Amino acid sequence: MSIKGKAYVVGVYEHPTRKADDKSLAQLHAESAKGAIEDAGLSKSDIDAYFLAGEPPGLNSLSMADYMGLKLRHVDSTDTGGSSYILHVGHAAEAIAAGKCRIALITLAGRPRSEGMATGTTARAATSAPESQFEAPFGPATANMYAMCAMRHMYEYGTTSEQLAWIKVAASHHAQHNKNAMLREVVTVEDVLNSPLIADPLHRLDCCVISDGGGAIIVAAPEIARTLKRPRVAVIGHGEAPKGQMGGHVDLTYSGAVWSGPAAFAEAGVKPADIKYASIYDSFTITVLMQIEDLGFCEKGEGGKFVADGNLISGQGRLPFNTDGGGLCNNHPSNRGGLTKVIEAVRQLRGEAHPAVQVKNCNLALAHGTGGSLGTRHGAATLIMERE
Numbered sequence: 353m354s355i356k357g358k359a360y361v362v363g364v365y366e367h368p369t370r371k372a373d374d375k376s377l378a379q380l381h382a383e384s385a386k387g388a389i390e391d392a393g394l395s396k397s398d399i400d401a402y403f404l405a406g407e408p409p410g411l412n413s414l415s416m417a418d419y420m421g422l423k424l425r426h427v428d429s430t431d432t433g434g435s436s437y438i439l440h441v442g443h444a445a446e447a448i449a450a451g452k453c454r455i456a457l458i459t460l461a462g463r464p465r466s467e468g469m470a471t472g473t474t475a476r477a478a479t480s481a482p483e484s485q486f487e488a489p490f491g492p493a494t495a496n497m498y499a500m501c502a503m504r505h506m507y508e509y510g511t512t513s514e515q516l517a518w519i520k521v522a523a524s525h526h527a528q529h530n531k532n533a534m535l536r537e538v539v540t541v542e543d544v545l546n547s548p549l550i551a552d553p554l555h556r557l558d559c560c561v562i563s564d565g566g567g568a569i570i571v572a573a574p575e576i577a578r579t580l581k582r583p584r585v586a587v588i589g590h591g592e593a594p595k596g597q598m599g600g601h602v603d604l605t606y607s608g609a610v611w612s613g614p615a616a617f618a619e620a621g622v623k624p625a626d627i628k629y630a631s632i633y634d635s636f637t638i639t640v641l642m643q644i645e646d647l648g649f650c651e652k653g654e655g656g657k658f659v660a661d662g663n664l665i666s667g668q669g670r671l672p673f674n675t676d677g678g679g680l681c682n683n684h685p686s687n688r689g690g691l692t693k694v695i696e697a698v699r700q701l702r703g704e705a706h707p708a709v710q711v712k713n714c715n716l717a718l719a720h721g722t723g724g725s726l727g728t729r730h731g732a733a734t735l736i737m738e739r740e
Contacts, residue, residue: 354619359445360577361585361737363392363570364695366676368532370683372564373466377411378419380461380566380685385420388568393580394455399570401426401453403444405436405460405688416459426453432594432731433723434633437569437691439733442590444571454573461566462686469562473550483597487728495559495636497727499551502638504604506553508653513553515656516637517544520557520680522664523634527677529706534561535681558637560679560689567691569698583702589620589736596729607639607722608732609646616734617648622716624648627736629700629711630671631693631719634678640664643720644671647734666709675700675709690721694735701739715739 365387367380375383381404389396399422404413406429413427426447432439437460444456473493505511521541527533539557547556577584593611617623624647634640641655649671650658658670666672676682676696679689697717699705717737724730 353446353449355442355445355449355590356588356619356621357586358449358574359571359587360574361441361569361587361694361698362572362577362580362582363388363394364698365391365568366692366695367461367566369565370532370534370563371465372463377461377463378416380463380564381416381459382420384461384566384568385457385459388457388570392570392572392582394570396420396422398455399457400424401444401447401456403428403440403456403458405429405431422457426456432733434635434688434690435592435721435723435731435733436688438694438719438721438735439592439731441569441571441587441694441735442592442733445587445590448571448573455576456571458569458571458691459566460568460686460688460691462688463564464686465562465564483728492728494725495551495554497725498636498638499554500727501604501642502553505638505642508605509656511641511656513545513555514541515660516558516641517541518660518662519634519637519640519664520544522662522669523674523678523680525665526675526709527681529708530677530682533677533682534563535677554636554638560635560684561681563683563685565683565685567695569691569694584740585698585701586738586740587735588738589616589618589622590734591615591619592731592733594729594731604727605642606652607642607646607726608730609643609720609722609734612732612734613647613720616736620736622736626716627671627718628714629675629697629717630673631697631717632673633690633693633721634674634680635684635722637680639722639726640673642726643722647718647720666711672709672711675705675711688723690723690733693719693721697737701737
């Protein structure tokens with residue numbers, strides 16, 4: 353079933369906090385929901401579907417729906433890490449197209465900064481997951497697993513640390529205009545390379561920030577969208593895919609975007625060259641580079657050249673990306689920032705991004721997320737939206 357044009361993103365909200373010492377996780381979810389509902393011009397009683405990734409354990413769509421007093425006929429707690437929220441927009445569009453609901457709410461919230469979580473450098477604890485007994489004894493940390501991908505990409509294609517650094521430079525050029533961004537100082541390639549090495553070859557400035565915060569998205573049926581006083585942003589393409597260890601046939605140089613991207617483009621009936629703006633999940637600089645290749649913006653192995661020399665900076669590059677500063681500079685709540693990628697893409701399509709980074713004639717945007725680890729297993733989700 354195609355979802356092209358059968359659902360619209362009608363409300364978005366990004367929580368302004370980056371350190372929420374005085375708020376609970378549930379409060380952040382609820383305040384974000386309130387912001388998105390108000391942005392859409394709706395009321396809480398209009399919501400009949402709720403999507404929430406099950407993180408942390410015990411906090412799911414059932415408990416949060418009860419907390420917020422929502423009366424629902426459709427719920428979804430699908431959790432694919434940082435890609436969950438982009439996947440949720442696609443699932444909400446499918447549910448609306450199938451007549452399961454008319455107005456869906458998606459929320460994200462997290463307090464890793466207030467809770468002092470070293471989300472990238474602390475070894476992951478053993479779990480009940482089938483792979484845990486084999487991997488946990490070796491103390492894998494998120495930064496290490498992404499560094500493996502970066503090192504392999506460098507070995508295979510000659511990618512350099514200088515090229516990766518350009519991704520952070522572009523993000524910082526955008527973040528300087530975002531009053532809520534954690535890191536607003538513009539950095540240079542030299543600044544990135546001179547920052548401490550975290551996991552060879554990734555430096556500290558190759559890594560995303562750790563922040564509290566959250567956000568929310570409202571997806572609605574076409575007949576609802578037409579009654580609202582907001583620019584109409586149609587969901588026209590969606591794709592999702594997992595990537596694992598492939599039965600031992602491991603190739604660290606590509607991500608699940610090689611499957612989710614083509615599916616989204618095919619449904620939307622557009623190609624990568626048509627995209628005016630891209631929100632790309634940026635847990636690390638290598639995450640961005642690999643996904644740009646896998647989504648078809650350049651050939652595999654050419655990502656280093658593509659991102660260099662300011663090509664991702666709005667107003668001067670070929671592919672404006674993450675104009676809010678992204679996870680590298682703005683925020684990365686709950687150790688998963690896919691939802692904020694949709695928010696900034698919607699801002700661009702509405703013409704509501706900061707004037708210094710607003711893409712001219714932005715009528716087609718992509719949001720893409722990765723959840724889990726590029727070095728082991730992850731989910732990928734791609735969303736294409738169009739301004740009517």
